Amino acid sequence: MSKNILVTGCSRGVGLEICRVLLREGYNVYGIARSYTDEFKVLEQEYIGHLFFKSIDLADSGGVRKSVFKEFVTNDILLDGYVNNAAVAYDDIVTNLNIDRLKAMYEVNVFTPMVITKYAIRNMLLHKTRGSIVHISSISVHTGYKGLAMYASSKGAIEAFSKDTAREWGQLGIRSNVVVPGFMATAMSASLTEEQRAKIYARTSLKAATNVGSVAETVAFLLSDKACSITGQNVYVDNGTI
Numbered sequence: 001m002s003k004n005i006l007v008t009g010c011s012r013g014v015g016l017e018i019c020r021v022l023l024r025e026g027y028n029v030y031g032i033a034r035s036y037t038d039e040f041k042v043l044e045q046e047y048i049g050h051l052f053f054k055s056i057d058l059a060d061s062g063g064v065r066k067s068v069f070k071e072f073v074t075n076d077i078l079l080d081g082y083v084n085n086a087a088v089a090y091d092d093i094v095t096n097l098n099i100d101r102l103k104a105m106y107e108v109n110v111f112t113p114m115v116i117t118k119y120a121i122r123n124m125l126l127h128k129t130r131g132s133i134v135h136i137s138s139i140s141v142h143t144g145y146k147g148l149a150m151y152a153s154s155k156g157a158i159e160a161f162s163k164d165t166a167r168e169w170g171q172l173g174i175r176s177n178v179v180v181p182g183f184m185a186t187a188m189s190a191s192l193t194e195e196q197r198a199k200i201y202a203r204t205s206l207k208a209a210t211n212v213g214s215v216a217e218t219v220a221f222l223l224s225d226k227a228c229s230i231t232g233q234n235v236y237v238d239n240g241t242i
């Protein structure tokens with residue numbers, strides 16, 4: 001029987017690529033984003049009966065129990081994995097910090113993923129599943145970039161949450177890990193100028209943007225039984241950023 005994985009931020013970029021890799025490997029994928037994109041629909045046509053979509057705004061942490069777990073991934077579905085990929089980047093220098101924008105980012109990047117983790121683990125406990133949770137962080141947590149302090153802080157919170165979730169639930173076989181990507185050429189980084197990109201890539205060993213496919217394959221590995229002894233870890237997929 002195919003394993004079921006919940007992936008947030010499936011409409012484009014890394015999330016869409018994660019869906020593609022998981023479907024190729026025979027998983028059923030439950031995807032969430034706000035927009036139902038043409039690229040997602042193409043994948044859906046290719047994997048009829050294995051890829052499912054619900055449009056949900058993850059900026060409402062108070063509503064996700066109902067929208068995700070009562071109306072989409074219900075308790076009838078045995079959940080094997082959760083990929084916390086959806087995120088927004090509020091970038092600005094610290095002296096411009098706007099508290100409303102900061103809170104809005106924390107809803108999507110921190111509070112909602114924590115609530116989804118809560119109910120994903122409850123589903124795993126109900127079905128006695130040795131599930132796997134994978135969060136997507138960012139190399140900005142570890143290297144520091146001007147203008148990314150607020151965004152990096154939200155990812156740092158998720159890294160800490162993952163480490164302690166791993167400790168809390170490991171005895172029941174539930175694993176939690178983080179993939180830490182370097183800069184990738186997606187919509188999220190589209191506003192960077194050529195000069196900014198050149199500077200970022202100069203800080204990597206491979207002198208290039210991180211490959212989205214490599215990030216997605218690493219997520220798939222961490223979800224799989226091949227990674228059964230890996231938990232509480234950060235796995236860097238960042239072209240060797242310094």
Ligand SMILES: NC(=O)c1ccc[n+]([C@@H]2O[C@H](COP(=O)([O-])OP(=O)(O)OC[C@H]3O[C@@H](n4cnc5c(N)ncnc54)[C@H](OP(=O)(O)O)[C@@H]3O)[C@@H](O)[C@H]2O)c1
Pocket residue numbers: 008009010011012013014015032033034035036056057058059084085086087088108136137138139181182183184185186187188189
């Ligand atoms: N791009 C980079 O350079 C980079 C580097 C390091 C880490 N990351 C991380 O990698 C992950 C994927 O980023 P990406 O580059 O693929 O970004 P992206 O192209 O902007 O995609 C973000 C995804 O999140 C979804 N999303 C955003 N806000 C949402 C909301 N309120 N409700 C539901 N879905 C929402 C978007 O879907 P809708 O807009 O359709 O809702 C989209 O599917 C993120 O966690 C990001 O922080 C990115």
